[in-house]
Amino acid sequence: MNPGLYIAQQVINAISLGSLYALVAIGLSMVFGILRMTNFAHGDMMMVGAFGTLLLGFAGLPFWLAALGGIAIGALAGVIVERVAYRPVRGAPDVSLLLTSLAVTYILENLGILIFSSSPRNFPLPDWMNVALQFYDGQLTFTQINVVTVVATAVSLGFLGWFVTRTNAGIGMRAAAEDLQAAQLVGLDVDRLIVVAFAIASAFAGLAGVLWAAQSGIVEPHMGFTPLLKAFVAAIIGGFGSIAGALIGGFVLGALEIFIVAFLPSAVSPYRDAIVFALLIAFLLFRPNGLLNRSQEIKL
Amino acid sequence: MSEAARSQAPGSMDSAPLLETSGLTKSFRSLVALRDQAIVVRPGEIVGVIGPNGSGKSTFFNLVSGFLRPDSGSVRFDGQPIERRSAAEIVRLGIARTFQGTRLFKALSVAENVRAAAQLRHPSSMLDALVGTPRLRRAARRVDAITGELLGLVGLTGRAGVRAGDLPYGDQRRLELVRALATQPRLLMLDEPAAGMDAAETRELMDLVDRIRRRFGVAVIVVEHDMDLIMNLCERIQVLAHGQTIFEGAPAEVQAHPKVREVYLGHA
Structure with missing residues (x-):
């Protein structure tokens, strides 16, 4: 096997996985940036987005329309959770917000079990998405899902970049993330900016949920848990609270996970997650502000 | 700034007050930070509030801008009571402030x-x-x-x-000033704007504040330490000490007043 092609293949895999981590981590960081709160229910918006897509698909919508609808449902769910659960406890000690988000996680996941049962369901895809593209006699292989993942992530990131630098709301959001009190003092409508942050963060999680389900082929109520943990690691690697940091952290983590399995002896592969979480501890100890050195003070 | 320029100032004694506080009192535990403070600022006027450290200047600022709630007393802006309003609502009504040491x-x-x-x-x-x-x-x-x-x-x-x-640093202060102005206030509150500036920068800043006031017709309250800045810029000065108002008058009167010389200039 051509080593160059092997490396290229792993890089493709890393970008595809990193895209998902980045999508989830960005939302986690955005909300943390403004509210200084780790939103554990963030991963569940993946589940909401994927189930939403599934239901709209059953209702007869074509896949891409069902996926857009699922993402919109995810965004809406995030906004509702903020309004109903988080806003009333804003201003309470930080631990209240944290516990509230854990409670929301339990409620959403159990709601998912109640409606869809806890057994995984198939996530039907249009046939063209499962087509594998092969190059160099199959030495370089990826599916259309990988292509869709990378393109959808790139478009979303482009939108986000435009939003936070070119729109007044985006500038306001960055201002609020830096100094919430000063933001109120220059007249920014912080309540509205928080809603916007939740809407975008949850839409990103919803998109990640659809892509995750498309890659794994299944949907289940706890599907958001592992990606949430990974996104948390990614956000800390990049510098918690920084959008650019979460983006970089997501891709670094994706690459790390793929490369551990691809380039290290196979005896090491089972320890992939252990290595990742050891890295998390190392970052928290030695570089708590992340690669970009931009982290806000972390309160758990 | 020349005397002629000052006489053209838009502040006029017969217009209705823009800001009016009365009986304003705030304590922190047993310490009375501000007692029975009262001030009237008319549209377009420029008023100074001076006093040594701990005299209650910052408490006064925080009460008006909605960062603190008074124990008693009232703050009226444009005739309506605002002492229970949030900081965000107060900006919307038309009061903007800057911070000591900037908060960009x-x-x-x-x-x-x-x-x-x-x-x-x-x-x-x-x-x-x-x-x-x-x-x-x-x-x-x-x-x-x-x-x-x-x-x-x-x-x-x-x-x-x-x-x-x-x-x-100097540019940061100027930026904070125009950031406050961007909310289109009718009252601009400056918290020790010249802190950390040298004499030339301070003079430049005074000019700027005066230009802003003329151009936008805003009333200005300056809390200062720097006597020179206050004396040259303000039409009226209130002197605080230990939370109490000890004197209020034109700059020349303030400078001449024995009580002020004792509690304030003695410290300066």
Whole structure:
């Protein structure tokens, strides 16, 4: 096997996985940036987005329309959770917000079990998405899902970049993330900016949920848990609270996970997650502000 | 500033008060930070509040801008009581303030700092932004125009794209001043604007404040330590000591008053 092609293949895999981590981590960081709160229910918006897509698909919508609808449902769910659960406890000690988000996680996941049962369901895809593209006699292989993942992530990131630098709301959001009190003092409508942050963060999680389900082929109520943990690691690697940091952290983590399995002896592969979480501890100890050195003070 | 210039100031004694406090009292545990304070500021007027450290100046500022709630007493702005309003509501009503030692959005660019504040009067929704409605384009144009005008006023046009945290200190203060102005206030409250500035910078700042007042017709309250700044800039000065108002009058009267000399100038 051509080593160059092997490396290229792993890089493709890393970008595809990193895209998902980045999508989830960005939302986690955005909300943390403004509210200084780790939103554990963030991963569940993946589940909401994927189930939403599934239901709209059953209702007869074509896949891409069902996926857009699922993402919109995810965004809406995030906004509702903020309004109903988080806003009333804003201003309470930080631990209240944290516990509230854990409670929301339990409620959403159990709601998912109640409606869809806890057994995984198939996530039907249009046939063209499962087509594998092969190059160099199959030495370089990826599916259309990988292509869709990378393109959808790139478009979303482009939108986000435009939003936070070119729109007044985006500038306001960055201002609020830096100094919430000063933001109120220059007249920014912080309540509205928080809603916007939740809407975008949850839409990103919803998109990640659809892509995750498309890659794994299944949907289940706890599907958001592992990606949430990974996104948390990614956000800390990049510098918690920084959008650019979460983006970089997501891709670094994706690459790390793929490369551990691809380039290290196979005896090491089972320890992939252990290595990742050891890295998390190392970052928290030695570089708590992340690669970009931009982290806000972390309160758990 | 010349005497002739001062006489053209828009402040006039017979107009209705813009800001009026009375019986304003605030304690922190057993310490009375401000007792029975009363002040009247008319539209376009420029008033100084001076006093040594711990005299209650900052408490007064925080009470008016909604950062603290008074134990008793009232704050009226344009006739309506605001002492129970939040800081955000008070900005909306038309009172803007700066901070001792600045509180800019340091990671944002110079222009973005002003844009963040200017959108208060020219709002656009997320939906407007996504769809690109005429309302959004109008709002964005207005915000851009205000930002450009204000940056020009303080000579920061050429540095619009610079990260605010990377500006020299004097520029940061000027930026904070125009950021407050971008909310289009009728009352501008400056908290020790000359702190950390040398004599030349202080003089430049005084000129700027005076120009701003004339151009935008805002009333200004300056809390200061720096006697010279207050004396040359303000039409009226209130002197605080230990939370109590000990004197109020024109700059010359303040300077001449024995009690003020004793508690304030003695310390200076």
